[in-house]
Each structure stands twice: as structure tokens, then as C-alpha cells.
Amino acid sequence: MTLQEPGPLTTEAGAPVADNQNSETAGAGGPVLVQDQSLLEKLAHFNRERIPERVVHARGAGAYGTFTLTADVSRWTRARFLSEVGKRTETFLRFSTVAGNLGSADAVRDPRGFALKFYTEDGNYDLVGNNTPVFFIKDAVKFPDFIHTQKRDPYTGSQEADNVWDFWGLSPESTHQVTWLFGDRGIPASYRHLNGYGSHTYQWNNEAGEVFWVKYHFKTDQGIRNLTTEEALQVSGMDPDSHQRDLREAIERGDFPSWTVQVQIMPAADAAAYRFNPFDLTKVWPHADYPPVEIGTLELNRNPENIFAEVEQSIFSPAHFVPGIGPSPDKMLQGRLFAYGDAHRYRVGVNGDHLPVNRPHAAEARTYGRDGALYDGRHGRARNYEPNSFGGPAETGRPLWQPLPVTGATGASQAPVHAEDDDFTQAGDLYRMLSEQEKARLIANLAGFIAKVSRTAIAERAVANFRRADPDYGKRLEAAVQALRG
Numbered sequence: 001m002t003l004q005e006p007g008p009l010t011t012e013a014g015a016p017v018a019d020n021q022n023s024e025t026a027g028a029g030g031p032v033l034v035q036d037q038s039l040l041e042k043l044a045h046f047n048r049e050r051i052p053e054r055v056v057h058a059r060g061a062g063a064y065g066t067f068t069l070t071a072d073v074s075r076w077t078r079a080r081f082l083s084e085v086g087k088r089t090e091t092f093l094r095f096s097t098v099a100g101n102l103g104s105a106d107a108v109r110d111p112r113g114f115a116l117k118f119y120t121e122d123g124n125y126d127l128v129g130n131n132t133p134v135f136f137i138k139d140a141v142k143f144p145d146f147i148h149t150q151k152r153d154p155y156t157g158s159q160e161a162d163n164v165w166d167f168w169g170l171s172p173e174s175t176h177q178v179t180w181l182f183g184d185r186g187i188p189a190s191y192r193h194l195n196g197y198g199s200h201t202y203q204w205n206n207e208a209g210e211v212f213w214v215k216y217h218f219k220t221d222q223g224i225r226n227l228t229t230e231e232a233l234q235v236s237g238m239d240p241d242s243h244q245r246d247l248r249e250a251i252e253r254g255d256f257p258s259w260t261v262q263v264q265i266m267p268a269a270d271a272a273a274y275r276f277n278p279f280d281l282t283k284v285w286p287h288a289d290y291p292p293v294e295i296g297t298l299e300l301n302r303n304p305e306n307i308f309a310e311v312e313q314s315i316f317s318p319a320h321f322v323p324g325i326g327p328s329p330d331k332m333l334q335g336r337l338f339a340y341g342d343a344h345r346y347r348v349g350v351n352g353d354h355l356p357v358n359r360p361h362a363a364e365a366r367t368y369g370r371d372g373a374l375y376d377g378r379h380g381r382a383r384n385y386e387p388n389s390f391g392g393p394a395e396t397g398r399p400l401w402q403p404l405p406v407t408g409a410t411g412a413s414q415a416p417v418h419a420e421d422d423d424f425t426q427a428g429d430l431y432r433m434l435s436e437q438e439k440a441r442l443i444a445n446l447a448g449f450i451a452k453v454s455r456t457a458i459a460e461r462a463v464a465n466f467r468r469a470d471p472d473y474g475k476r477l478e479a480a481v482q483a484l485r486g
């Protein structure tokens with residue numbers, strides 16, 4: 001009998017419940033009895049319905065889909081899900097905003113998360129990216145401070161312009177990402193109308209052990225569509241769930257959104273002499289240097305049945321690699337390799353990997369990890385240690401990725417080592433690429449926010465970064481901020 005069919009209501013232990021409208025009392029109108037266990041269980045279960053929301057990217061929506069490989073990439077990677085043209089791999093994609101809490105509006109100016117799980121035959125491969133190819137900072141040690149400035153101020157309880165612009169002004173490496181965010185693409189019209197990017201540089205390695213550095217791009221087949229600041233204010237007020245609803249309804253009506261998947265590929269030998277650090281997350285690889293190569297399509301075609309089970313409890317980790325794919329020395333990525341698993345064990349629990357949305361679908365998790373909260377006994381009586389003399393899972397002897405040669409002494413370092421490791425050239429490139437109308441909207445969006453800061457020095461420092469990206473950019477922004485501040 002399914003829960004959609006008529007039948008007796010029961011307690012969590014399956015016993016029939018006689019009355020779900022009136023609690024049991026001592027006499028008519030008297031106090032409630034402790035022996036009404038169905039009442040107590042109901043209240044207690046309700047109190048425990050929430051798990052901690054994600055510390056970032058709390059607000060999101062997800063869908064299952066299919067990745068289809070359309071090009072032979074075996075000369076660059078031995079990943080088996082990338083091994084045969086036409087091969088299809090099940091996926092789950094969760095979109096999100098970054099700064100807002102779980103119940104916040106969708107149509108806001110914020111990067112969008114683009115977290116993609118490939119259920120491959122070698123285990124799950126997670127690509128946890130955004131809808132922007134770059135990021136605000138380039139070292140994980142700055143991430144908690146950065147997010148504190150985006151989230152609610154400890155005293156006012158709101159996001160504060162002072163905190164945001166103080167941090168960005170003092171972190172000039174944010175200039176490229178901030179230019180992107182306050183441009184037209186900063187408020188996508190929906191989750192279907194944005195590009196996804198792996199953002200970091202990752203390692204691919206082939207059967208021969210050769211290494212390539214790659215960047216992933218997911219170009220929306222629906223076309224880029226954005227909201228203006230004014231449109232977004234309307235939409236987020238009238239329809240806070242606009243992105244979530246749009247995605248679910250499109251899939252329900254069979255209008256499956258899709259993305260063309262591309263990679264930029266850099267032979268390992270190019271990295272040291274490239275004009276800037278190719279592992280710097282505040283920079284793109286210009287297409288002229290490394291043209292995107294089309295490798296596949298991603299289609300979303302199935303809605304989750306239960307948002308809490310499949311979206312809220314879904315977990316994605318940049319550390320989930322499969323043979324043929326690995327990390328790069330990007331300092332942000334290296335920090336993320338720790339942060340996500342740690343967050344999952346806190347937020348969902350040590351057995352969260354084994355929930356239906358998270359466990360491998362095309363492979364089996366064969367570990368000696370055991371027990372812990374909500375362990376389901378899946379290993380039965382199998383030995384729980386290794387090596388052993390009774391058979392069972394054994395190491396393969398082959399790492400997923402190739403080792404990286406390193407030199408030099410240990411120690412905190414930020415010294416530029418490439419000719420163009422500056423923070424401003426690419427922000428200026430992006431500004432100069434925009435049409436006159438796009439520039440005008442960018443300036444207005446930035447000025448409207450910068451003008452809200454309480455100290456002139458914070459506004460001036462912020463504007464100075466944009467001036468260094470492009471003198472015209474700085475001049476126009478300064479005038480716009482002054483006009484608003486009077």
C-alpha cells in the first residue's frame with residue numbers, strides 16, 4: 001500500500017492511530033496525558049524537521065539529468081564516463097544563490113551555484129562550480145572573512161554595504177568578479193538561462209600518464225537571459241521562488257533545459273611559462289589562448305520527488321574525483337577539498353554519502369568505513385578491516401591523478417611569479433568588452449551600492465580598484481558615486 005492510497009494512519013513504529021484530531025486528556029477538558037504517545041511523538045518529530053542549512057548556497061533547487069559525450073577525449077583523460085562518443089551518464093544538478101538563507105528570494109544579484117554530480121561507473125564525480133568563470137578571492141584562508149561580509153552583520157542583522165565594500169576594496173583581487181557580478185549577468189532570469197563553469201583549473205590525465213590542465217564551461221542552450229535591477233526587485237517581491245518554480249515547471253512540461261559542455265585544455269608543460277598563474281581563480285584563460293573544445297551535452301529531465309531528501313540532503317564535494325581527473329594546485333580548490341566533506345559530516349551526518357541522492361548509482365561504495373549515526377548495516381557480516389585473509393575490497397595501486405612535481409621551501413606566500421599576475425587586467429578586459437548600455441548599467445549598479453557606505457574612504461578605495469582596471473571605468477564610477485552621495 002502506498003502513502004497515496006487510503007489506509008490506516010500509524011505511529012512511526014507502525015501502530016494504528018485512533019484519533020489524530022484530539023489529544024488524550026484526563027477527563028473531558030482535563031490536562032493532556034503523557035501516555036498519548038502518538039501526540040508526543042508527533043510534536044517531537046516536528047521539532048527535529050530541520051537540519052543546519054548550508055553555511056553558503058543555502059537556497060537552491062535541483063534536478064536529475066543526463067550527460068552525453070559527443071567527442072572523443074580519450075587522448076586527454078582516461079575517465080571512463082568520458083571514454084566513448086555517445087556514452088550517457090546520469091547526473092544531478094543543484095543550482096543555488098550564495099549569500100541568502102534557506103527561505104530567501106531567488107531573483108537577487110548574487111553568483112549562482114552550479115553543482116553537478118555525475119553518477120559514473122567509477123563512483124560519483126562532483127563538479128561544484130558557479131555561473132561565473134572566476135571568483136572574488138584566490139586563497140581559501142580569506143573565504144570565511146569574505147562570506148562574513150556577504151552575510152548578516154552581527155549587530156544589525158542585515159547585509160551591510162560598509163562590510164561588503166570594505167572587504168572588496170581591501171581585496172583588489174575581487175575586481176574582476178565584482179565587475180562580472182554587477183554587470184547584466186549578475187541577476188539571471190532563471191536557472192535555465194545561465195552558463196555554468198567549473199571555474200577552477202582541474203587535472204585530466206590519460207592512459208599514458210600525460211597531464212593536461214582543463215577548465216569546464218556549460219553554455220546554456222536556452223540562451224543567456226537576465227533581469228535588470230528594477231525587474232529583479234519586482235520578481236523577488238512578487239515571486240520569491242521564481243527560479244525554483246521555473247525549473248520544476250519546465251521539466252514537468254517536457255521542456256528539458258540543456259547545456260553544451262566545453263573544455264579548455266592546456267598541456268601541463270605550458271603552465272609554468274604561461275603569462276599568468278593558470279591556477280589563479282580570479283582569472284579566465286582567454287579563449288584566444290585556449291579555445292573551448294565541445295565535448296558533450298547536459299540535459300535536465302527529471303524533478304526530484306522530495307525536496308528535503310534529494311535537494312536539502314544532497315551533498316557535493318570538489319574532492320569527489322574519479323580515475324583520470326584530479327585537483328590542480330589552485331589554493332582555493334585545495335581549501336575546498338577539505339571544506340565540503342567537513343560541512344557534510346556536520347550538516348547531514350557521517351552516513352550522508354549513502355542517502356539515495358548521494359550514493360553511487362552506477363558503482364558500489366566498497367569501503368571498510370562502518371557504523372556511526374543512522375548506519376543501515378549495509379555491509380552485513382563482511383570483515384571490517386583490511387588487509388585481511390577473507391577477501392573483500394582491496395586497493396588498486398593506481399592513483400586517480402598524476403603526481404605534481406614541486407620545488408621550494410614551505411611557508412605562506414603570495415609572491416607573483418608570472419608576468420601578468422596582476423588583479424586588474426582581466427577586469428578591464430571585461431569592462432572594455434561591454435556595450436555602452438551595458439557599461440552604463442554596470443556603473444549604475446555599482447554606484448547605487450557603493451554610495452551606501454558610511455565612510456568616504458571606503459568608497460574611494462573601492463572606486464580606486466575599478467580605476468586601475470580601466471581609467472574610464474574609474475572616472476565614470478567616481479562621478480556616479482559622488483552624484484549619489486552629494
Ligand code: NDP
Nearest residue numbers: 133180183184185195284285286287288426427429430433
Ligand atoms: P572572449 O571574447 O574569447 O570571451 C568572452 C566571453 O565573455 C564569452 O564566453 C562570453 O560568453 C562572455 N561574456 C559576454 N558578455 C558578458 C558579460 N556581459 N558578462 C560576463 N561575461 C560575458 O574573451 P576572453 O576569453 O579574452 O575574455 C574576456 C573577458 O570575458 C574576461 O575578462 C572575462 O571576464 C569574460 N569571460 C571570459 C570567459 C573565458 O573563459 N575566457 C568566460 C566568461 C566570461 P558567451 O559566449 O556565453 O556570451
Ligand code: HEM
Nearest residue numbers: 054057094113114115129130135140143199332335339343
Ligand atoms: C557550498 C565552502 C568556494 C561553489 C559550500 C559549502 C561550503 C563551502 C562549506 C556548503 C557545503 C554543504 O553544506 O553541503 C567553500 C570554501 C570555498 C568555497 C571554503 C573557498 C575556499 C567556492 C567556489 C565555488 C563554490 C570557488 C564555485 C566555483 C559552491 C557551490 C555550493 C557551495 C555551488 C553549493 C553546493 C550544493 O549545491 O550543495 N561551499 N566554498 N564554492 N560552494 Fe563553496
